[in-house]
Amino acid sequence: MPSFPPLFVVLDLCGVLAFAVNGALTALRLTRLDVVGVVTLAMFTALGGGMVRDIVLGDLPPASFLDWRYLAVAATGGLVAFVFGRHLERVSGPITVLDAAGLSLFAVVGAAKALEFGTGPVQAVILGTVTAVGGGTLRDVLIREVPTVLASDLYAIPAMLGASLLVACAALGVPALAAAGVAALGCFTLRMVGVRFNLHAPAPRR
Amino acid sequence: MPSFPPLFVVLDLCGVLAFAVNGALTALRLTRLDVVGVVTLAMFTALGGGMVRDIVLGDLPPASFLDWRYLAVAATGGLVAFVFGRHLERVSGPITVLDAAGLSLFAVVGAAKALEFGTGPVQAVILGTVTAVGGGTLRDVLIREVPTVLASDLYAIPAMLGASLLVACAALGVPALAAAGVAALGCFTLRMVGVRFNLHAPAPRR
Amino acid sequence: MPSFPPLFVVLDLCGVLAFAVNGALTALRLTRLDVVGVVTLAMFTALGGGMVRDIVLGDLPPASFLDWRYLAVAATGGLVAFVFGRHLERVSGPITVLDAAGLSLFAVVGAAKALEFGTGPVQAVILGTVTAVGGGTLRDVLIREVPTVLASDLYAIPAMLGASLLVACAALGVPALAAAGVAALGCFTLRMVGVRFNLHAPAPRR
Numbered sequence: 001m002p003s004f005p006p007l008f009v010v011l012d013l014c015g016v017l018a019f020a021v022n023g024a025l026t027a028l029r030l031t032r033l034d035v036v037g038v039v040t041l042a043m044f045t046a047l048g049g050g051m052v053r054d055i056v057l058g059d060l061p062p063a064s065f066l067d068w069r070y071l072a073v074a075a076t077g078g079l080v081a082f083v084f085g086r087h088l089e090r091v092s093g094p095i096t097v098l099d100a101a102g103l104s105l106f107a108v109v110g111a112a113k114a115l116e117f118g119t120g121p122v123q124a125v126i127l128g129t130v131t132a133v134g135g136g137t138l139r140d141v142l143i144r145e146v147p148t149v150l151a152s153d154l155y156a157i158p159a160m161l162g163a164s165l166l167v168a169c170a171a172l173g174v175p176a177l178a179a180a181g182v183a184a185l186g187c188f189t190l191r192m193v194g195v196r197f198n199l200h201a202p203a204p205r206r
Numbered sequence: 207m208p209s210f211p212p213l214f215v216v217l218d219l220c221g222v223l224a225f226a227v228n229g230a231l232t233a234l235r236l237t238r239l240d241v242v243g244v245v246t247l248a249m250f251t252a253l254g255g256g257m258v259r260d261i262v263l264g265d266l267p268p269a270s271f272l273d274w275r276y277l278a279v280a281a282t283g284g285l286v287a288f289v290f291g292r293h294l295e296r297v298s299g300p301i302t303v304l305d306a307a308g309l310s311l312f313a314v315v316g317a318a319k320a321l322e323f324g325t326g327p328v329q330a331v332i333l334g335t336v337t338a339v340g341g342g343t344l345r346d347v348l349i350r351e352v353p354t355v356l357a358s359d360l361y362a363i364p365a366m367l368g369a370s371l372l373v374a375c376a377a378l379g380v381p382a383l384a385a386a387g388v389a390a391l392g393c394f395t396l397r398m399v400g401v402r403f404n405l406h407a408p409a410p411r412r
Numbered sequence: 413m414p415s416f417p418p419l420f421v422v423l424d425l426c427g428v429l430a431f432a433v434n435g436a437l438t439a440l441r442l443t444r445l446d447v448v449g450v451v452t453l454a455m456f457t458a459l460g461g462g463m464v465r466d467i468v469l470g471d472l473p474p475a476s477f478l479d480w481r482y483l484a485v486a487a488t489g490g491l492v493a494f495v496f497g498r499h500l501e502r503v504s505g506p507i508t509v510l511d512a513a514g515l516s517l518f519a520v521v522g523a524a525k526a527l528e529f530g531t532g533p534v535q536a537v538i539l540g541t542v543t544a545v546g547g548g549t550l551r552d553v554l555i556r557e558v559p560t561v562l563a564s565d566l567y568a569i570p571a572m573l574g575a576s577l578l579v580a581c582a583a584l585g586v587p588a589l590a591a592a593g594v595a596a597l598g599c600f601t602l603r604m605v606g607v608r609f610n611l612h613a614p615a616p617r618r
Contacts, residue, residue: 034613036569037562051468056257058266060470061531068534119267122274137348142549144558146350150243157242201240262463264472325473328480343554352556356449363448407446 012109013073015102016064020046020077021088022099023139028085031143035082041139042078043071049134053110053127057117096195103155104187107132107162108180112170121167128163129156132187154194157201162187218315219279221308222270226252226283227294228305229345234291237349241288247345248284249277255340259316259333263323302401309361310393313338313368314386318376327373334369335362338393360400363407368393424521425485427514428476432458432489433500434511435551440497443555447494453551454490455483461546465522465539469529508607515567516599519544519574520592524582533579540575541568544599566606569613574599 023045024038033041047064054062064070081088088095110131114124133149133156140147149156165186169179193199229251230244239247253270260268270276287294294301316337320330339355339362346353355362371392375385399405435457436450445453459476466474476482493500500507522543526536545561545568552559561568577598581591605611 031558032615033562034615036613037559040562040568055261055467056267056271058264058470060266060472061468061529061535065468065535066531068532071534071538117267119272120274122277123267123271126277141347141553142559142562144350144556146237147243147348150239150246150348156246201242203238203240261467262473262477264470266472323473325478326480328483329473329477332483347553350556352443353449353554356445356452356554362452407448409444409446 009069011105013069014098015105016046016070016073017077018095018098018102019106019135020074021081022095022102023136024078024081025085025088025095026136027139027143028081029089030145033143035079038082039075039078041142042081043074044142045135045139046074046077047071047135048138049106049131049136050110052134052138053113053131056127056130057114057119059113059117097192100158100188100191100195103132103159103191104162104184107159107187108166108183111163111166111183112176112180115167115170121171124167125160125163128166129159132156132159132162154190154199154201158187158191158194161190215275217311219275220304221311222252222276222279223283224301224304224308225312225341226280227287228301228308229342230284230287231291231294231301232342233345233349234287235295236351239349241285244288245281245284247348248287249280250348251341251345252280252283253277253341254344255312255337255342256316258340258344259319259337262333262336263320263325265319265323303398306364306394306397306401309338309365309397310368310390313365313393314372314389317369317372317389318382318386321373321376327377330373331366331369334372335365338362338365338368360396360405360407364393364397364400367396421481423517425481426510427517428458428482428485429489430507430510430514431518431547432486433493434507434514435548436490436493437497437500437507438548439551439555440493441501442557445555447491450494451487451490453554454493455486456554457547457551458486458489459483459547460550461518461543461548462522464546464550465525465543468539468542469526469531471525471529509604512570512600512603512607515544515571515603516574516596519571519599520578520595523575523578523595524588524592527579527582533583536579537572537575540578541571544568544571544574566603566611566613570599570603570606573602 020042024042026045027033027038027041047070050064051062054060054064107128109128111124111128113131114127119127137147137149140149162183166179166183169182174182226248230248232251233239233244233247253276256270257268260266260270313334315334317330317334319337320333325333343353343355346355368389372385372389375388380388432454436454438457439445439450439453459482462476463474466472466476519540521540523536523540525543526539531539549559549561552561574595578591578595581594586594
């Protein structure tokens with residue numbers, strides 16, 4: 001992603017930090033880990049989705065893996081969560097907001113990158129969603145949880161909405177930055193509405 | 207797989223549908239999921255094995271990912287299973303047969319594609335087997351089951367037989383279509399015999 | 413890795429054998445598997461780390477997958493563990509030593525290959541560690557254990573030390589063979605000290 005403006009990289013790194021902190025806190029809440037485990041899971045949560053996208057696109061080695069800033073920010077997020085875990089639980093409000101921002105950014109970036117690589121629109125929506133929720137899914141698999149994205153909350157659906165908005169805007173010829181803004185806002189809004197009103201995707205009747 | 211005849215694509219899509227429905231039903235039986243989770247797991251079951259094969263072969267992005275028909279059929283299978291879950295349980299006989307057909311097709315296609323990419327015979331057998339059982343294994347990991355393929359039933363072994371028959375036929379110069387027919391029939395027969403007589407691979411004595 | 417001398421391949425195959433036997437024994441201890449499952453998990457443990465490294469580096473198909481000797485040795489290790497499982501538990505001492513040797517070799521080889529592919533030093537340390545611990549992590553995910561590498565023992569840290577020593581030696585211009593020796597020795601020593609004195613990485617206070 002060398003063509004993205006510096007502002008974009010800063011936003012992207014904020015998303016990485018939020019995902020790393022939130023991923024490490026989730027892992028600490030659910031299982032017993034040492035410092036290596038916490039930092040590893042923070043890095044998986046923050047960078048895993050983008051890496052799966054890049055593997056599917058065949059863009060190897062993955063860009064975020066070659067850029068040391070992504071690795072450093074993700075590892076720092078994990079260390080911060082490891083050291084301040086108990087205190088960070090108290091500020092879960094801001095962390096949820098940051099996480100929703102990360103979700104939005106990752107969905108938009110993932111879909112945009114897929115389009116750049118020439119995939120069809122459906123594939124771009126899938127890869128945008130994978131970028132946003134893939135890292136958390138890998139973390140949940142590693143700590144032996146059923147991935148929350150499969151079973152609860154509106155989490156994958158806002159990401160899908162964001163990616164779809166970006167793909168639709170691109171098809172309509174909306175300029176890149178405006179498209180990214182609209183798409184990220186849509187994802188962020190739906191995610192926060194879901195958190196506020198505790199919405200869920202439909203589940204089978206028992 | 208652009209060189210395969212149309213009949214072949216139709217058969218392949220039938221296998222995808224069977225795997226998607228069966229994968230979603232298995233997931234619904236074992237864990238609590240919303241509609242996003244069920245469709246996701248159906249797509250993993252149906253397309254995961256081929257994607258892992260393509261990643262190992264370095265054929266990226268995976269062919270079945272770029273072809274929207276595969277995505278659409280897999281997602282449809284998941285939706286059908288989500289909506290009609292309870293009723294489909296009653297027709298588990300036909301679904302088992304369709305699933306065995308899918309297993310046979312995937313084993314044969316996977317092994318043939320590996321040979322096309324110039325791997326050795328052992329590698330082609332492994333990749334045929336991975337194509338056939340990889341998707342179900344990914345699903346089981348995501349819903350936190352020990353992959354059934356590792357622990358029960360004759361499931362991987364028929365796939366291995368089918369892939370081996372294809373590789374052997376190819377080495378003996380049997381024409382492609384006949385080789386595929388023989389190999390798929392071998393896999394299908396052993397799978398159905400295993401289901402009928404409840405056969406298992408040897409397990410360690412306790 | 414065509415440029416490595418024959419001695420090196422022999423050592424590498426010893427590491428593969430140790431990982432395969434140890435991986436299969438761990439799987440047998442923790443869950444009920446048939447012979448297909450045991451051999452599959454042995455192969456994942458022995459070859460999975462290197463394959464993940466090669467996927468990230470984009471070096472596909474993975475070298476160890478194309479070399480039948482690696483597949484044969486890994487499968488043999490799994491079969492040996494399946495057949496002699498109970499007896500091998502009694503020689504766990506030598507197996508731990510062999511496993512530590514495999515860990516050291518894999519960490520060094522993985523880091524060296526990453527450097528050869530032009531990654532930065534941090535990435536080379538990560539990929540060396542992934543090569544060493546990735547296979548066992550995949551096995552643990554498949555048998556539904558929280559990966560031991562995330563939660564206990566000094567296992568990832570010696571691998572990280574070995575990979576770091578190799579990267580540091582390479583940066584200082586130490587000749588390849590001496591660098592590999594120093595790095596492997598560092599990893600092996602720390603691992604065995606950890607086993608002997610039952611050391612752990614810091615975990616969060618409860």
